[in-house]
Amino acid sequence: MSPKRRILIADDDPDILAMLSLRLLKAGYDVVKAAEGSLVLALVRETKPDLVILDYFLPNVKGDEICLQIKADSALRAIPVILLSASTAALPPETVHAIPTDDRLTKPFDISILLEKIRLLLPAESAG
């Protein structure tokens, strides 16, 4: 049996965090939750997830900063990052588009679309 894939979800809204992680668990993934920006990077290093789902508007450290840090770290660079954003209206578009995520989704989103994106981004399971 192939090991469960681990996904780290970072969102400051408790309901979204709870429901999304429930859905992912039901989908067969292992879930790590984070509600605060400053914890995410440490948590990523510690738990080594296969994919990270980041909300943009996190307290203390914003999603874009975290994404940059992940991608700057050679040990973590390979981890795919999906950025969720409720609104980037306050930011200039160049800033938004410059964030080096592997994919992005605006809230509210279709869960089936998110699941599909996750599937596409996760590396193929090794045989055997």
Added chain:
Amino acid sequence: MRFDKDSLWYPGIGFAVAGLLLAFGQRALNRYSQGMQRSALWVEHTYDVIRTIESLSSAVSRASANRRAYQITGEPSYILEHRHSAADAHSALAALRDLTRDSAFQQKNVLRLEDLVGARLSVMDDLLKAQARGGLDPRKSASLMARARTLDTRIHGLLTSMTRYEEGVLQLRAEEGQIGYRRTRILQYALTMASGLIILVILLRLSKEIADRQKKELDLRNSTVLMEVVIEGSSDSVFVKDAESRYLMMNTSGAKMIGRPLDGIIGKTDSELFSPETFARLKASDQEIIQSGRPKVYEYSVALPAGTKTFQSSKAPYRDPQGKIVGVIGIARDVTAQKAAEEKLQEAAQIKADFAAMVSHELRTPLTAIKLVIDMIVDRTLGPVNEEQNSALVTAQRSIDRLSRLINETLDFQKLESGKMEFRVSEADVNRLVQEVVISFEPVAKGRSITLLTNVAKDLPKVRCDKDKITQVVTNLLSNALKFTAGPITVSTAMDGSDVRVSVKDSGPGVSPEDQTRLFQSFVQLEGTRSIQGGTGLGLAISKKIIERHDGKIGIQSKVGDGATFFFTLPVDRSA
């Protein structure tokens, strides 16, 4: 009132000519009067000659008479008288000779007269001598008498002809004098009238010029007064500075703006009126105007006793009549209030933008959670769901989607309104874009048994546009069409002049002309749409703004009962 030398040349010449004419006239008159004088002298002379002739004649007669008297009476006194008379005759002759010196003709006559008179007197002498000797032989005396008579006749004839000659000459002179007089008078009148006319014309023109100049001066004074009224009446500051930024002139409003009396400003420079920083800025802008020779508008924040105020100052070069720049003219306006208002507006706009962003974020977050939950239940992740439950939840999903769209559209609309919507332009294949949207709607259309047809033009040129936004517009039009109709919908592309045209034609109830004008306004929904799928009323308004930002046009062609064709155009050669 001054006259410049240019305007004085012609009256000068005119007067000179008139003067010359008068001088000629006067000269003619002088010559005439000189002529008159000469004539008078001639007349006198002629009468002198005539009188002398007469006195000669009378002297000779008296000499003869005295001789005869002596002959008869023998009185010696008669001989004395005779001698007196003879002497008179000689002096008369001498006088005549003298008088007729200028006439060769008369001189000849006088010479002959001398001979004749001399001969007559000698006859008298002979007779006297004979008488003194005791009597004369009657025959001798008879021949002497005869000779005397002949001589008398000839003398008399000569004297007469000489007199007539003199009278003739006199007559001639008189006639000449008359003609000369007439001519002179005519000339004099002509010249006087000519010069009079010239003077009159000059005077008329001069008086007209004086009147013109007076009017011009009056007009100038009036327009000067008007200018002064305008400058003084302006609520803006109007001022003039020289090249050293010294105030030459300022109106009352300007003095009030600075907060000083006018006499405390005129003649002073900005260094004496404002702080060093303000002075430096004002001087710099004055110098810029003087160097460049071009007008410019400046804005300054100045600390005044009444508080810090912002001024907008339009400055221009002040040129002297030769065109050399000698200072600066300016109009300054207190825009403090306006600037404050502008800042408030900008603040408000920023608040609005921030608010919209915040609100949409706040609204989207719980909506995300709700959607996650409902979707999760509907896709049976949390266990079985019965038919009823499923139906209910699907309804909830629709509302969630609608709410989500509403939030998106509101935010889009706000961004477009405030100009903060970013457009990412690239080359787009319109046909492909349109076909993608149609494909995405196929499930919905199939579910409602509506036929979607596409009719794309071949060889449609690529268009530079924001693909996402144009897709949004096509989606909006197609979704509207699906709301309005149960029949076929045709999406087509074509060339329209130099534009690419996309049309969505439905077979619905159509839109009346009155409704057509309201369609693209925000929050307008037409009858019959709310019941079906519900719109936000912003879709078309947003589409319109997007198309207009692309320099395109959006519109509708429709007749009630005959469906509607919504279309938009995008220019092909658009310099993005």
